[in-house]
Amino acid sequence: MSAIAIRDVRKSYGKTEVIHGVNIDIADGEFIVIVGPSGCGKSTLLRMVAGLETITEGTIEIGGRVVNRLEPGERDIAMVFQNYALYPHMSVFDNMAYGLKIAGLSKDDIRARVDKAATMLQLQPFLDRKPRQLSGGQRQRVAMGRALVRDPAAFLLDEPLSNLDAKLRVQMRLEIKQLQQSVGTTALYVTHDQVEAMTLADRLVVMHDGVAEQIDTPMAVYARPATTFVAGFIGSPAMNMLPVEAAGNRGLMLANGRTVKPRDIRLPEKGRKAILGVRPEHMAPVSGPNADLELDVAAVETLGADTLAHGRLAGVENGSGELVVRLPGSTQVRPGDRLALAIELGMAHLFDAESGARLKELDLPAVPARADKRLAEAVNA
Amino acid sequence: MQTKRTIFGNRVLPYALLLPQLAITCVFFLWPAGQAFRQSFLREDAFGFKTRFVWFENYEKLFADPLYHNSLWVTVIFSLGVAFLSLATALILALAVDRTLRAARTYTTLLVWPYAVAPAVAGIMWWFLFNPTIGILPYVLEMLGYDWNHRSSSVDAMILVIVAASWKQISYNFLFFVAGLAAIPHSLVEAAAIDGAGPMKRFFTIIFPLLSPTTFFLLVVNVVYAMFDTFAVIHATTEGGPAQSTNILVYKVFEDGFIGLNLGSSAAQSVVLMAIVIVLTVIQFRWIERRVQY
Numbered sequence: 042m043s044a045i046a047i048r049d050v051r052k053s054y055g056k057t058e059v060i061h062g063v064n065i066d067i068a069d070g071e072f073i074v075i076v077g078p079s080g081c082g083k084s085t086l087l088r089m090v091a092g093l094e095t096i097t098e099g100t101i102e103i104g105g106r107v108v109n110r111l112e113p114g115e116r117d118i119a120m121v122f123q124n125y126a127l128y129p130h131m132s133v134f135d136n137m138a139y140g141l142k143i144a145g146l147s148k149d150d151i152r153a154r155v156d157k158a159a160t161m162l163q164l165q166p167f168l169d170r171k172p173r174q175l176s177g178g179q180r181q182r183v184a185m186g187r188a189l190v191r192d193p194a195a196f197l198l199d200e201p202l203s204n205l206d207a208k209l210r211v212q213m214r215l216e217i218k219q220l221q222q223s224v225g226t227t228a229l230y231v232t233h234d235q236v237e238a239m240t241l242a243d244r245l246v247v248m249h250d251g252v253a254e255q256i257d258t259p260m261a262v263y264a265r266p267a268t269t270f271v272a273g274f275i276g277s278p279a280m281n282m283l284p285v286e287a288a289g290n291r292g293l294m295l296a297n298g299r300t301v302k303p304r305d306i307r308l309p310e311k312g313r314k315a316i317l318g319v320r321p322e323h324m325a326p327v328s329g330p331n332a333d334l335e336l337d338v339a340a341v342e343t344l345g346a347d348t349l350a351h352g353r354l355a356g357v358e359n360g361s362g363e364l365v366v367r368l369p370g371s372t373q374v375r376p377g378d379r380l381a382l383a384i385e386l387g388m389a390h391l392f393d394a395e396s397g398a399r400l401k402e403l404d405l406p407a408v409p410a411r412a413d414k415r416l417a418e419a420v421n422a
Numbered sequence: 423m424q425t426k427r428t429i430f431g432n433r434v435l436p437y438a439l440l441l442p443q444l445a446i447t448c449v450f451f452l453w454p455a456g457q458a459f460r461q462s463f464l465r466e467d468a469f470g471f472k473t474r475f476v477w478f479e480n481y482e483k484l485f486a487d488p489l490y491h492n493s494l495w496v497t498v499i500f501s502l503g504v505a506f507l508s509l510a511t512a513l514i515l516a517l518a519v520d521r522t523l524r525a526a527r528t529y530t531t532l533l534v535w536p537y538a539v540a541p542a543v544a545g546i547m548w549w550f551l552f553n554p555t556i557g558i559l560p561y562v563l564e565m566l567g568y569d570w571n572h573r574s575s576s577v578d579a580m581i582l583v584i585v586a587a588s589w590k591q592i593s594y595n596f597l598f599f600v601a602g603l604a605a606i607p608h609s610l611v612e613a614a615a616i617d618g619a620g621p622m623k624r625f626f627t628i629i630f631p632l633l634s635p636t637t638f639f640l641l642v643v644n645v646v647y648a649m650f651d652t653f654a655v656i657h658a659t660t661e662g663g664p665a666q667s668t669n670i671l672v673y674k675v676f677e678d679g680f681i682g683l684n685l686g687s688s689a690a691q692s693v694v695l696m697a698i699v700i701v702l703t704v705i706q707f708r709w710i711e712r713r714v715q716y
Contacts, residue, residue, distance in 0.1 A: 093612050114618030126609035130631045139627070140617030191617075 044069040044227035045090065045195055050099035052085055052251075060086060060251040062099065067195075067229065072221055074230045076238035077248035078274070084199055086248070087231045091120050091197050104194045114143075119188035123200040125180045127172040127187075133159075134168040137186050144191075158189040161220070178209045185220065195227040202237060214240060235275050239263070247271045265390075265404065269397035272318050272390060278349060278365045283317045284394065293317055297356035301333045303389035307403040314394035321349065321367040323388035332381035336364050339376055346370045355379055455696060461689035480690040489666060490674070490691075497649060497670040500584060504648035505641055508588040512595030512640075513633075517625075519596075520603045530600060537593035541651070545658025548586035552659075572660060576667030579660045583668045586659055587652045595640050602636035603629070642706045650699060671695055 045067040052060040060082045067073050075083040088094040090101055092113035100107050108116045119140075127136050134155055141151045159165050162182040172180055181201065188196050201217070202210045218241055221228050232238055238245055239259045247255045247262060247270075255267035259275075266272035272280045285293035285301070289311040292302025301317070302308075309315055324334070335355035342349040347367050354362035366382060368374065391400040430436050465476045484490050515533060519526050536544070551559050552572060560570035572578040606629060614624045630637075653672050656662060662669035662677060669677065671691065679688025 091612075091616060093615070112620075113612070113616045114620075118616065120613065120616045122609045122613060124607060124609055126607065126613040128610060128613075128628060139614070139619075143618045143623065187613075187617075 044071070044104060045229065046100075046102040047086070047090070048100045048102070050086070050089060050101060051097050052082070052089060052094065053097045058097075058251065060089075063248075063251075063253045065246060065253065065256060067227055070225045070227055072218070072228045072230065072241060072243045073246060074232060074238045074242035074244075075246045075248055076232055076235060076274075079233055081248040082251040083231045083233075083246075083248045087197055087199055087229060090116075090195075090229060091118060092116050117194040118197055119191045119193040119195075120197040120199065121184045121188050121201045123203055125172075125184040125201075125204075127180060127183055129172055132169050132171060133164060133175070133183050133186075136172065136183055137190050140187070140191050154190045154192075155186075158186040161189070161223075162186050177205050178213060181205060181213055182216075185217070189220070189224065193226065195229060196221070198228065198230040200232055201230075202232070203234070210237075217241065235277065239275070245275075247274060249274070265399065266318070267399050269316060269318065269392045272392070276320055278321050278367070280318045280320045280390070281364050282392075283319070283354065283362065283364070285315050285317045287311050287313045287315065295334075295354060295357075296362050297354055299335075299356070301384070303333070303384055305387040305405055306389050306391060307405065309391065309400065309403060315400065316392040316394055316397070318390035318392060319384050319388060321365040323385045324366045324382040325385060326368065326372070326380055327383040329381050331383055333384045334364070334382045336366060336380040336382055338374055338378045338380060341374055341376060343370065348372050348374060350374050350378075350380060352380075455692075458689045458692040458696075461685055462693045463686075464689075465686045476686070480686040484687055484690050484694070489669075492666055493669050493671055493674045496580075496666070496668060499580065500587075500652075500668070500670050501645045501648035503580070503584040504587045504591065504652070505644040507584060508591040508595050508644055509637065509640055511588070512592045513599050513637075515592070515596050516599035516603055517629075519600055530597075533596050534593045536590045539590055541587075541590070541654035542658050544590050545586050545655040548582065548589065548655075549659045552582050552585075572664075574664055576664055579664055579668050583652075583656055583659055587648060587655045591644055591647055595644065598636050598640055599633070602633045606632050639706070642702055646699065646702050650695065 045065070047063055047065040047067075049062045049064055050060060051058060051062050063086060065073070075086060077083045085094055089096050090103070092108065092111060092115075096109050100109055102108065103116055103118060128139065131139065137155045137158060138151045141154060146154075155168070156165075159168055162185060164179070164182055164186055167175060167179060167183075172183065175183065181204075184201065198217070202213055205213060214237055217230075230237075230241060242259050244257060245255070245259050245262050246253050249268075249270045255262055255271045257265075257267075262271060262275055266275065266280070269282060273282065283295060285295055287309040288294040288300055289308075291300045292308065293315070294300050295317075303317075319334075336350065337352045337355050338350045339352040340350075342351070347370055350366050350368060352364055354364050366380065374380065387405075391403050392398060393400060462480055463475060463477060465474045465479065466472070519529050519533075522529065539547075551557050552570065554560050554571045554573060563570045570578055572582045610628055610632070611624055614628045619627065649670070650672055652670065653676065656668060656670060656673045657676075660668045662673050672695065675688050675691045675695065678684045678691065682688075
C-alpha cells in the first residue's frame with residue numbers, strides 16, 4: 042500500500058489550469074523530492090496534499106484514505122515551511138507541543154514526546170527560548186521538531202533550507218536525510234535546488250509548467266532524462282543540446298553540415314529532425330580523426346578540479362550550436378583554441394525536435410554503470 | 423532607529439519653519455493650559471469683579487463632591503464601553519476583510535468613511551436614530567418589546583452615547599487591525615491549521631496574541647479618545663443627562679465652567695484631566711512600546 046497516492050490531480054485558479062493531471066505513488070517510508078523551477082506548480086501540489094489548497098480534480102490519498110475533503114489537521118501530516126512558521130509568541134517547547142495539546146494528549150505524554158524530539162535534534166538547551174532568540178539553523182530544527190513530535194504518516198517540506206546560508210544548508214540537508222531515515226516516515230520535499238533534490242531523494246519528481254515530466258531515481262533521471270527540459274534542469278552545467286537531422290548511415294547531421302555517429306544508440310530514420318543531448322562531462326578531447334565534434338573555445342572557467350570550456354560548434358555561424366565541455370582541471374586550454382571532442386560511449390541522448398520527449402525507442406537496453414561517479418561530480422560542482 | 427537629518431545652510435530658516443506650529447501650540451494649547459492651571463487656584467465671583475487666591479480649596483471641594491465621584495465613575499464606564507465596543511466591532515470587521523479576497527479594498531475604503539464625519543454630526547445622527555419620538559431604532563426596539571427612552575432611562579442614555587461615540591472610532595481601529603492582520607505571516611495560520619487547530623482555536627491562540635501590540639495601542643488611544651474627544655457627541659445627544667448619568671469629566675468641565683460659571687472648579691477639573699492624559703501618554707510610550715513586542 043502506498044503512503045501517499047496522487048491520482049490525476051489538477052488545479053485551476055479560475056479558468057487557468059496550473060497543474061495538468063499529476064500522478065505520483067509514494068511508497069511507505071520513501072523520500073520523494075519534487076523539483077522544478079519557480080512557478081512550475083510544485084509548491085501548489087504540496088499544499089494540495091497538505092490541505093491548504095483545494096483540489097480541483099483528481100484524488101489524493103494518504104495512508105489509503107482519500108483526503109480531498111479533510112481539513113489539514115485531519116490528514117495525519119506535518120509540514121515544514123520555508124520561513125519555518127514558528128509561533129513567535131511561544132517558547133520552543135510550546136511550539137512543539139501546540140499540535141499535541143490540541144490533539145488532547147496528557148501533559149506527561151506531551152513532555153515525553155517533545156523531550157524525545159528535542160534530544161534527537163539537540164534542542165534540549167533551547168526549550169524555554171522564544172524563536173527570535175534562535176539562529177536560523179536552530180529555528181529550522183524547531184520546525185523539524187514540531188513535525189517530528191506529531192509522528193505523522195508523512196512529512197511535507199516546502200523548500201525548508203532556502204532561508205539558510207550555503208554552509209548550513211549542506212549540513213541541514215544531511216541532517217534531514219538522516220532524520221528521515223532513522224524515523225522511517227514518508228517525506229514529500231519540494232525544492233528548486235537540484236543538488237538538494239539529487240542528494241535527498243529516493244525518487245525525484247521533475248515538474249515543469251504543471252506537469253510531472255519525469256518520476257524516477259536521481260540516477261535514472263540523470264542518466265536517461267525523459268525530456269529536454271529534465272535534461273537541461275538536472276546536471277550542472279546544463280546538458281548541451283544540438284539540433285540534428287538523421288542522415289541515414291552517415292549518422293546525424295549537425296548545424297555545421299558535418300555528421301556525428303554515436304555508436305551506442307540506434308539512429309532515427311533518415312530525414313527526421315531531432316535534438317542531440319550530450320552532458321559537458323561526457324565529452325573528452327581526442328586526436329583529430331576520432332573526433333565526433335569540434336569546439337571553438339570562446340571562454341574558459343577554471344574551477345580547480347575541473348575546467349569548463351565554453352564556445353561554439355566549429356563552423357556554425359548563426360547563434361546556435363553553443364557547447365560547453367567539462368575538462369580535467371589540469372587541461373591547458375585557451376580562448377581561440379579548437380578542441381576535437383569525442384562523445385563517451387553510452388552518453389548521447391536523442392530527443393524529438395518538436396515535443397522534446399526522449400526518443401526512448403532508440404536507447405539501447407544497457408544502462409551505463411559508470412555514470413555514478415559522474416553524478417557525484419556533477420552534484421558537487 | 424535611523425532618522426534622516428537635514429542640514430540647513432541658514433541658521434534662521436529651521437526656526438522660521440517651526441514657528442507656525444510652535445505658535446499654534448502656544449496659543450491654543452500651552453497658554454490655555456497655563457491659564458487653567460492658574461485659575462484652578464483662584465476663586466472668582468459670578469460677575470468677575472473679585473478674584474481671590476485660595477490655594478487648593480478648589481481641589482479639596484472637587485474631590486469631596488459626590489457629583490464629581492459620579493462623573494468619574496460614569497467616565498470609567500463610558501471609556502471602557504467605547505473602547506470595548508469599538509475594538510470588538512473593528513476586529514470582527516477586520517477579520518472579515520482579511521478573509522475576503524475580492525473587493526477587500528472597497529470594503530476597507532467604505533469602512534473608513536465614518537472617521538471623516540465630524541463628532542457633532544455623528545452625535546446628531548445617532549440622536550435622530552435613537553430619538554424616542556421620531557427615531558427608527560426605538561420603533562424597532564418597541565416591536566421587540568423594549569421601551570427605549572434615553573431621556574428618562576440612564577441605562578438607555580449610556581448605551582446611546584457609547585454607541586454614538588464608538589461608531590466613528592470603529593473606522594480608526596479597523597484600519598490598524600487590518601494592517602496588524604496583514605503583518606501576521608499567513609504560514610503561521612496554516613501551520614496552526616496543520617497542527618489541528620480549528621478557526622476559533624487559531625484565532626485565540628495565534629492571531630489574537632500576535633495582534634496584542636496593536637490591541638494595546640488601540641486600547642490606550644480609544645480610552646484617550648473616549649475621555650477627551652467625545653464632548654461633541656455628549657453635547658449633541660444627552661447633554662450629560664438624565665440625572666448626571668452621562669456627565670463624563672470633559673462634559674462636566676464645560677457644564678460647571680460655562681453653564682454653572684464656577685470657573686475655579688472647572689479649571690481644577692481641567693488640570694485633573696491634564697494629569698490623566700499625561701499618565702496615559704506615558705503608559706503608551708514607555709510601558710506598551712517596550713513590553714508588548716515579539
